[in-house]
Amino acid sequence: MKKSLLAVLMVFLLMIANACSSGTTSGKSSSSSSSDGDTDKEKIEINVAYGNQPGEPIDQQANKWKELAAEASDGQIVLNLYPSSQLGAEKDVVEQAKMGNNVIVMAGYDFLMDYVPDAGILTAPYLTENLDDLVYLTTTDWFTGLTDKLREQDIEIVNGNTAYGVRHLMTNEKVTTPKELAGLKIRVPNNQMSIKTFEALGATATPTPLGDLYTSLQQGLIDGAENPLPVLQGVKAQEISKHLSLTGHQKFITSWIAGTGFIESLPADVVEILKETGNEAAEYGRTVLEEQTDNVLEEFKNEGVEVHEIDIAPFKAKVGSVYEAFPDWTPGLYEEIQKLLENKQ
Numbered sequence: 001m002k003k004s005l006l007a008v009l010m011v012f013l014l015m016i017a018n019a020c021s022s023g024t025t026s027g028k029s030s031s032s033s034s035s036d037g038d039t040d041k042e043k044i045e046i047n048v049a050y051g052n053q054p055g056e057p058i059d060q061q062a063n064k065w066k067e068l069a070a071e072a073s074d075g076q077i078v079l080n081l082y083p084s085s086q087l088g089a090e091k092d093v094v095e096q097a098k099m100g101n102n103v104i105v106m107a108g109y110d111f112l113m114d115y116v117p118d119a120g121i122l123t124a125p126y127l128t129e130n131l132d133d134l135v136y137l138t139t140t141d142w143f144t145g146l147t148d149k150l151r152e153q154d155i156e157i158v159n160g161n162t163a164y165g166v167r168h169l170m171t172n173e174k175v176t177t178p179k180e181l182a183g184l185k186i187r188v189p190n191n192q193m194s195i196k197t198f199e200a201l202g203a204t205a206t207p208t209p210l211g212d213l214y215t216s217l218q219q220g221l222i223d224g225a226e227n228p229l230p231v232l233q234g235v236k237a238q239e240i241s242k243h244l245s246l247t248g249h250q251k252f253i254t255s256w257i258a259g260t261g262f263i264e265s266l267p268a269d270v271v272e273i274l275k276e277t278g279n280e281a282a283e284y285g286r287t288v289l290e291e292q293t294d295n296v297l298e299e300f301k302n303e304g305v306e307v308h309e310i311d312i313a314p315f316k317a318k319v320g321s322v323y324e325a326f327p328d329w330t331p332g333l334y335e336e337i338q339k340l341l342e343n344k345q
Helices: 002-019 057-072 090-098 115-123 131-137 141-152 193-198 212-216 231-235 260-267 268-302 313-324 333-342
Strands: 045-051 077-080 103-108 155-171 185-188 202-209 223-226 242-259 306-308
Touching: 002 333, 045 155, 057 077, 057 268, 077 268, 090 103, 090 155, 090 242, 103 155, 115 141, 115 193, 115 242, 115 333, 131 155, 131 242, 131 333, 141 155, 141 223, 141 333, 155 202, 155 231, 155 260, 155 268, 185 193, 185 212, 193 202, 212 223, 223 231, 223 242, 231 268, 242 313, 268 306
Parallel strands: 045 077, 045 103, 185 202, 185 223, 242 306
Antiparallel strands: 103 242, 155 223, 155 242
């Protein structure tokens, strides 16, 4: 009996290893010869992981990317999508990618600051006025230098300008000032930028995987959460938390990254297609995000959520200390970013 169980376990582990192996996956197959005698290229299957739920803008963007990549490669590139943190928490899957496994994972710049500290500035609270300013920063020489440093850490940015949205606060109790956050346990992603931001605001920052947010609210482990509106709806936070404060504390873009070793194992034309179609999908995702954000706000109101327009000045004042909390940042980084934005055409 023990031997049988051991054999089953070994087969299961081998299946997992095969699914996450670097390079092309075992799903590759040769197509039949074309009419001129040439043989089509073998399929390349790539796993794509993200924490968001099916139907959210990020999921729709991922599905668009899958469609565009398949079309541009004549079916050679097959993106296997894994939403809802199916392959693990963001930090864990980033580590899988760094090790060269076959995976592209959506990773916030607040997570990437664990490897290159300056990346975190892109998610700092109240850094810019809008998402367009953040997207602009990804076109600068400063950002090129950032990607070079990430590459040295075995992290390759496949797409760096995905609009994730403007993050707001949804709580069980009414919150219109930082003072009212005192003692509240607020779910945040497991990264230092989010943790320090909400600690500065007076809350108890509580890192929790996005997939566990609803259960944590339901069980009273947290008193609220923060995220763009479509994400909050995607995890059904509004079913429990009935107060939405439009704090806009982060204008948020994110990246899709892979391990440098994995990217280098792919044919150059495949990498080019992934990046080009990734950018096209990001533009599509931005349109979906804007449409869904407007719709979700109205749906929240219809579901009994109280929406609070607030004075953000006290929130801005509180988070000023966050910019002093990262000694590993390049000196003058904030000033450099602001100068880049001033020079934006």
